[in-house]
Amino acid sequence: MTVPGRVLVVGAGLVGTSVGLGLRPGGTDVLLADASPTVAAVAADLGAGRLPAGGVHLGSGSGTDDGTDLDGPPGPVREGDEPDLVVVAAPPDVTAGLVVRALRRYPRAVVTDVASTKEGVVRRVLAAAGEDAARYVGGHPMAGRERSGPMAARGDLFVGRPWVLTPVPGTSPEAVDLVRTTAGRLGAVVVELDPASHDEAVALVSHLPQVAASLVAARLVGAPGQAVGLAGQGLRDVTRIAASDPVLWAQILAGNAVPLARQLRLLREDLDRALAALEAVAAAGAPGLPGASDPAASGGPAGSPTGAPVGALARLVAEGNAGRATVPGKHGDAPAVWATVPVLVPDRPGALASLIGTIGEVGVNIEDLRIEHSPGRLTGVTEVAVLPAERDRLVRELRERGWSVPD
Template identity: 55%
Template sequence: MTPEDTPGLATTGPVKVVGAGLLGASVGLALSAAGVPVQLEDASPASLALARDMGAGTPATLTDPEPVLVVVATPPDVTADVVLAQLSRHPRAVVTDVASVKRIVVDEVLAAAGPDAARYVGSHPMAGRERSGASAADADLFVGRPWVVVETPQSFPAAVLAVRALAVDLGATPVRLGADEHDDAVALVSHLPQLAASLVAARLVAAPDGALALAGQGLRDVTRIAASDPRLWAAILAGNAAPVARALREVRGDVDALVAALDRAAEEGPLTPGAMAALADVVGAGNAGAARIPGKHGGAPRRYGYVSVLVPDAPGELGRLFSEVGEAGVNIEDLQLEHSAGARAGLARLAVLPTAVGPLEQALDERGWRVVAE
């Protein structure tokens, strides 16, 4: 496939990707699949070889044609230095970075780049996963996700357009924000959740085995991203220290009020005046906040119905369930899988349109599945 064969593809390349981790390799996979030539560079020969073997591009050489676009996908503590090096090395290329903090990168680049700053546009795809490295890369990682574009006063319009086009070509939706706006936003919607997951998971280190045996899907949901790379996240959090600290102080205030209410209930009884209301307020505020999280494809939140089905723990059973849901003419909007320690079956909770709940339960029951009443 060539770029000309891909309708609407604006990124023609060559594109150079510096950093062959999760984001860099995912960019390379998506562009390579569309026929765009991708040159890969990484400080780690092993990471570079893995990204190459996965099909994310070919290692950059001194004889390569000059890239028209350079994507810097390195940890935020070194991103600015790499951006500056690429601006100098490729004097005609547009250079962007995908670091998850923007203010420190933008400030360092603008302070040292001189006229080359016109070819720099910061960006950040709001996509990722708890696993890192090229082995976790996915050509569809950015599909349907916001991609923040952070232009500077010095950015050429053509450079901004090139970065927006990259986001669109990878299936993302460009969102224009300033560096401070971006950093404040990700502190709340990305960095704070990471810390919350890590703090909860850290309480499990010394937990009794008997308590962990009772763990359900709620604990797994809350702690899923606690498996993230500690070194990478240390660099991210330090780079966005002030906004993250502000968000944590607000949470600390809520936690202090919650602890005070619990202490009153413990000392004076659960019916102590004010204690119940304080506890309900915390959960109620959480309800209100969760209701504001955008729904599927970034649209308005939608209400779904749920169908819960026991799935035997055997090869092919989950695939058979999906196939038979499709045969029933129902689209699965979301999926949760719950497992209990020692159980020989899992509980698949399928989110579907409310009107599809009854027909789907009947169809699955007729096909021999055990449907569990919600």
């Protein structure tokens, strides 16, 4: 297992700085470069690495806007600054160019990147780098935050997260091994995929939900306050990732245009079916319930919405059930179904602490925890998710200790 002794991080944003913060405690020498000298200095100040000495190899005078001097001729590099691994953690639109230049500049280094789409970057590198491309391993750590920049970085950003590597037939196994080891030292779970499969996968599980969240959130602009005042946890969950950075995400979405457009067209077909069903219901009798034309209807079977339009809506929701069931739970295995224990918790310092302290005493592991967000009230329900086999014991123990656990 090869471990890189020196790593050059090109791009000291959230991901690059987090790589530095995560590798340095293990003794890796981390060099930092960024198009913005200020950003690089902030990352260094945070402890993510050191700035290259004297600008010999990584000065900012190259005339490019990436703050690196990767365009210089390859040749003898100063002892002590030759990296074993270059991690290009720059914006997606400049990634391929930087990878190619890093391969040329450091003829013995392995080069990887962190761009969130891979087929385009890999193709461009293969086309431009010739046999140097054997030292390039495409990568994508599936970790991120709503915030960006070095100040948001964390050395544990990648802990437990998938880190996809996309080697191709010509990639050197030693290069793959080095990147795999590095990702592993950052706590990531390495997954290998071919570049096209990676891009299809992230279009589905990352880019599609981002667009959907943005589409729903965009509808809230200008909505009456009384409307959003009724929002519950559902709307909050669906729109959470709509807070993401617009310029970065425009690049990410554009960089995966073909697979993402394919997913969005399929989604639009389902949307059009739902819309047609709603319009058919509306046409059959405002405000939409079959039987609405008979206001004093008995409420019996004759009034039930059993027509084809309502069936189409039920099918959509049922398909959503099936899709949702495929989403892995906390430990990465198939649908995790926890048992849920609701507990009434006053909203004051120490109350939740006391609850969870009690659960710890009882010896039950908390798999997940959801605090109900309650407008205007200072008491809420906390739902504690535990292994189903532990549910009954936890309920009993909590009640014995005076907690309010509804049936």
